[in-house]
Amino acid sequence: MRAIELKESIPVVRETDVLVVGGGPAGVAAALSAARQGLDVTVVEQTNCLGGIATSGLHGHICQYCSWGGEFRVVGGICDEFARSVSARGYGAYDERSFDFEVEALKLVLEEMFLKEKINILYYTQFSDVVVEDGNIRAVVIQSKNGREAVAAKIVIDATGDADVAARAGAPFEKGRADDGATQPMTLMFQIGGVDFQKVHHFREKEYPVKYGDSNKYKLHKLWKEAQDNGDMEPFQDGIMGWWHTPTRPDQLGINFTHIFGKDCTRMEDLTFATIEGRRQAFHTVDVYRKYVPGMEGCWMSHCAAMIGTRESRRIVGEYVITEQDLMAQRDFDDSIGYGSFFIDVHNCTGPGMDSETWNPPKGFKYQIPYRALLPKNVSNLLVAGRCISCTHVALGSLRVMPQCMIEGEAAGAAAAMAVESKSSPRNISIGKLQDTLRKSGAIVLQKDIVKRQP
Ligand SMILES: Cc1cc2nc3c(=O)[nH]c(=O)nc-3n(C[C@H](O)[C@H](O)[C@H](O)COP(=O)(O)OP(=O)(O)OC[C@H]3O[C@@H](n4cnc5c(N)ncnc54)[C@H](O)[C@@H]3O)c2cc1C
Secondary structure: OOOOOOOOOOOEEEEEEEEEEOOOHHHHHHHHHHHHOOOOEEEEOOOOOOOHHHOOOOOOEEEOOEOOOOOEEOOOHHHHHHHHHHHHOOOEEEOOOEEEEOHHHHHHHHHHHHHHOOOEEEOOOEEEEEEEEOOEEEEEEEEEOOEEEEEEEEEEEEOOOOOHHHHHOOOOEEEOOOOOOOOOOEEOOEEEEOOOHHHHHHHHHHHOOOEOOEOOHHHOHHHHHHHHHOOOOOOOOOOOOEEEOOOOOOOOEEEEOOOEOOOOOOOHHHHHHHHHHHHHHHHHHHHHHHHHOOOOOOOEEEEEOOOOEOOOOEEEOEOOOEOHHHHHOOOOOOOEEEEEOOOEOOEOOOOOOEOOOOEOOOOOOOEEEEHHHHOEOOOOOEEEOOOOOOEOHHHHHHHOOHHHHHHHHHHHHHHHHHHHHHOOOHHHOOHHHHHHHHHHOOOOOOHHHOEEOOO
């Protein structure tokens, strides 16, 4: 490939204690957590809002907050706090199991929370590069309408979901399945209006009653097969992945249905293809819904997500790699920062539907997340939070959901504050002190913090 050399001197336009790259669920929690410890925090975000897949990705449903089956709440802290706040203002519904919300309102509330903590937000700004010296990130290069600029930070938190910073800084990472590198499919979410949800709900309950451990009934497989057999539907999907509904918008549904396989979410060309293909699938789906789903006869496309939804891309290989065996054994860790409890949800990497590695847990399922999974190798002043933490492809099926990304972000922010205060690396902080800090902020870190669910 032809190459050109670019010699440039990049101005360091900002110095900050903590630079958070990416303002999704993990980045939001990281920034708030660090700022509440009194640090100067800057967040770089490529879109025009906070929330990541919860907002730009149009995924107005966060789950889950409780042990599998719903008896105990195992997620607290910032993730619980903002769900209560958004619901109290009439923009969503939270039952300590999951949180359904109006996406635009979540953007507003998150910005208000950021402004209150005086966090610097840089929208329309992409991470571009890092300057690493002796295993330390000296500066992060960003790209915006201003051109290329640099930010110097004491601690950097990679919350890009794709480990963009860690990869660029030379930290080891993996991508996709161990044998062939294939990742879970992307999904372009979309929102429809004009839905008679009671009628839809009634139809679904009657025709496809949900039984514990049999998630297939909920997905309306028979209906999509009929549409495909009649030549009305392309075979990109064979089940609903999620219809998200909030009582504050009774005739609207967020739809998780499109599936784009075999693409790499860390490549611009693939993101472009997936977005165009996702939009095509979304409009095609509306036609199918109108014809086949009782209650959706008059539905209409409201909008598609501004950002394609990534389920899986890079995962760092950190100081500890969380495995599916850890999850299934419901392991406890001395350096626990909080709990996960979602089933192992692995979408088929090469076709419609789910992968055989999907695992339905027993009732009461929950497991601890170790702090070491946020520590990348080779780079001492970098923490990683969110979808790209250190875990296996299968374990990510559970860990990738938003409450866990927020737990990791909150821990990363608090750990960053401790590292700044002690002028050391996040890998040298006291775990006991970190756990105490998190618990004081309402996080559920250890068994004794778990509470009975109060819907
Ligand atoms: C279709 C779909 C359905 C899902 N369903 C659920 C569900 O039901 N419940 C649930 O809880 N979770 C669900 N998830 C998982 C969850 O949404 C994600 O795993 C989670 O949002 C990851 O959080 P994150 O902060 O790590 O990354 P993201 O949410 O992806 O946020 C990353 C942020 O960083 C920004 N960014 C990325 N790269 C750069 C860069 N180079 N420079 C600047 N900014 C950058 C992005 O714009 C984004 O705002 C779903 C995901 C998808 C795709």
